[in-house]
Amino acid sequence: MDVIIRTVSKAIFPFILLLGVFIIFHGHLTPGGSFPGAAITISGIALIIISYSLKKAERIINEENAHKIEAIVALILALIVIYEPVFRNYIKYGTRLFELWSAQQILFLNLLGGAMAATALLLIIFLMVKE
Amino acid sequence: MMKKIAFTLSLIVIFTFLFSVISSDIFASWKNKDVARYYLENGLKKTGSPNIVSSVVWDFRAFDTLGEETVLFTAAVGIFTLMIFGPKKKKKA
Amino acid sequence: MLEYTVFLLIISAFLMLAFKKDLIAIFSTAASFIIICMAFLFKNIETVRFGGWAPPLGIVWVADKFGLFIAILITGVSFLVALYSTKYIKEKKHRFYALLCLLTAGLLGVSLTGDIFNMYVFFEIMSISSYAIVSFFLDKDAIEGALKYLIIGSLSSSFILIGIALLYGLTGTLNMADLVIKISHTPPYLTAFGLILIGFAFKSAIIPFHAWKPDAIQGTPIPAGIIFTTASVTIGIYGITRIMFIFNLLTLTTAFIFFGVVTMIIGAILALIQINVKRMLAYSCISQVGYITMAIGLGTRSGLISGFYHILNNILIEALLFASIGCVIYATKETSLDKISVKNNTLLIATSIGILSLAGVPLFNGFVSKWLIYTASLEVNPSLTVIAVVISAITLAYGVKIISIFFNPSGKTIKIPKAMLVPVVVLAFLCILIGIFPHIGLSLVEPAVNALLNQNHYLTTVLG
Incomplete structure (x- = not known):
C-alpha cells in the first residue's frame, strides 16, 4: 500500500501492542480483562496485515507456533480452573489494594485467558486472509 | 424479494416484542437482586480485586469463563476443518 | 469427582490436536463412561461446588439420577462411536476425534449441571462443535447441510439466551434450585419458559423446527450421524424436561x-x-x-x-x-x-x-x-x-x-x-x-x- 500508511502503521504498531498487553495485565484493577485486551492486541497485527502483506505479519508470529501456544495455554488454564481453591490458598499476597500483585489468582487467569483468546483470534484472522 | 422483506419484517417484529417485554421495569429495581448485592458489597473483600466484573468473571463464575474459552478453541478447530484452500493452490474464479 | 469427566474430555481434545493418537480419545470416553456408571450405582444425589462458593453465588453441579441416566447413555454411545470411527474416517482423523471429544464434553456438561447459564455455555460448546462436524467431508451435501444447520441453530441458541436473560431479570438468580423457589406463573415467566422450550425443541427436531435435520444428517459422516440422532436429540428432550421441572409444569x-x-x-x-x-x-x-x-x-x-x-x-x-x-x-x-x-x-x-x-x-x-x-x-x-x-x-x-x-x-x-x-x-x-x-x-x-x-x-x- 501507500508509503504514508506503511510508515505510520509501522510506527504505531508497538504502541497498540503495548496498550493491549497493559489491559490484559491490569484486568483486576481497571475495566478490561482478557477478552478486550486480546482483541486490541490482535487488531494491531491486523493493521500490519492490511498495510503490508501476510508474510510480514507471519515473521512476527508464526502459525505453527500459535497452534502450539494455544494447546499448551489451554491445558494450563483448564488445570488452574479445576484446582482453583488450591491456587487461591497458595497465591496469597495479602490485601494490598490497587497494586499489580493484589488479587490472588485473577492475574494469572487473565494472562492465560488473554493468551488463549489472542491465539484463537490470530488463527481466525490468518485463515480469513489466506482465504 | 418478497420473501426477504417478509422474513426481515417478521424478525423485526419478534425482537421488538421480546425487547419490550424484557425492558418493562424488570431491570429497574433492587427488589430481587440479592446475589448482585452480595457481589457488589463483598466482592472486594473476598477476592481482593476492585474490578467487580473481573472478580465475577474469573472468581465466582470461573467455570463459565473456561467454557467460553473452550467455545473459542472449538471455533478455531472448526475453522481449520473447513480449510479447503492450501497455501499453494489458487482456485480459478 | 464428576467434574473430572468433562475436564478429561476437554483436555483430551487439546491433546488430540497436539499428539495425533487415536488412543487418547478412546481412553477418555471409556473413562468418563466408567466414572458415570459408578456414580449412578453408588450415590443418590451429589453436588459439586466450583471454587468453593455456596449455591446462589457460585456454580454448582447437581448430579441426580435423571441427569446421570442421560449421561450414561451419552457416554456409552460416544465410546462406541469412538471405536467405530477408527476405521470409518480415513483422513484428518485427529481433528474429527478432537471435535468428537468436545461434543461429548458439551453433552455431559448440559446433563450434569445445576445452573442455568452453565447449561447454556455447554449447550453452545455442543452446538459449535456439531456445526464443525457436519461439514467434515467437504462435498456439496455436507456444506449445504452445515450452512442450514448453522443459521437455524444460531437463531435457536439466541432464543435460549434471551429466555435465560429474562429469567435472571425477573428473579435475580441463576441457580436452578433457587429458581424453583422464586418462580410464579405470571405471563413474563411463561414467556421465558416458551422461549427456552423453543430453543431446545430446535435441537431435538420436533416438527415445526425440524427443517435442518435431513440435510444435516445427509451430509455428516456416519459416526457423527449416530451422535446427532441419539445424543443431541436426548439432550434436547432433557432440556425440555428440566425446564418443565424448574417451572413445576410437568403436566x-x-x-x-x-x-x-x-x-x-x-x-x-x-x-x-x-x-x-x-x-x-x-x-x-x-x-x-x-x-x-x-x-x-x-x-x-x-x-x-x-x-x-x-x-x-x-x-x-x-x-x-x-x-x-x-x-x-x-x-x-x-x-x-x-x-x-x-x-x-x-x-x-x-x-x-x-x-x-x-x-x-x-x-x-x-x-x-x-x-x-x-x-x-x-x-x-x-x-x-x-x-x-x-x-x-x-x-x-x-x-x-x-x-x-x-x-x-x-x-x-x-x-x-x-x-x-x-x-x-x-x-x-x-x-x-x-x-x-x-x-x-x-x-x-x-x-x-x-x-x-x-x-x-x-x-x-x-x-x-
Missing part, C-alpha cells in the same frame, strides 16, 4: 401431545418416500422423537416412565441402524437405495433386529417401550393409541425397504473390519437382552423418574 398436556402426534405422523410419512438411506433414517429418528414427546406430555407417572424408556430404546435402535448401514456405505460408497445390494450375514441379522425393534415387534426392546406408551396413552385418550399403532405399522413398512438391500440376488459379498463390527454386534445384543429382560431397562429408568418427580429432595440437597 403440560395439550401442546406437547399435539406436537408429538404431528411429529410422529409427518416423520413416518416422509420417511416412506425417501431414496437416500441416510435421509430415511433421519426421518425415522424424527418420528421416534414424536413418540417420546407425546409420552412425556401425557403428564402421568406412567407416561414419564414410558417416555424415558423410549429414549433409551431410541438410542440403542438408532445407533444400531446407523452403524450397520454405515458399514454398508463404507464398503460400497453408495447411499441411494436403488443402487445398493450387498450380501453379509452379520449385517443382515443386525439390521433386521434393528428394524423389528423399531416397529415394536414382541421379543425386542422396541416392543417394551411402545407397549408402555400404548397403555399410558389409553388412559388419557384412546385415539392417541390408535395413531401410535398405525404409525408403528408405517414404520415397519419403511423398515422393510431398508432390509431389502440385503435380499438382492445380484449382491456382492463385502468384508467389514472388526473395529466397525464390534459396536454393531454389541448394540444388537443389547437390543435382544433388553427385549427379553425388560427389568434391566426399568432399573435404569425408574430411579430417573423418581428423581424427577421428587422436587423437595433436590431442593434440600442443593440449598442445604
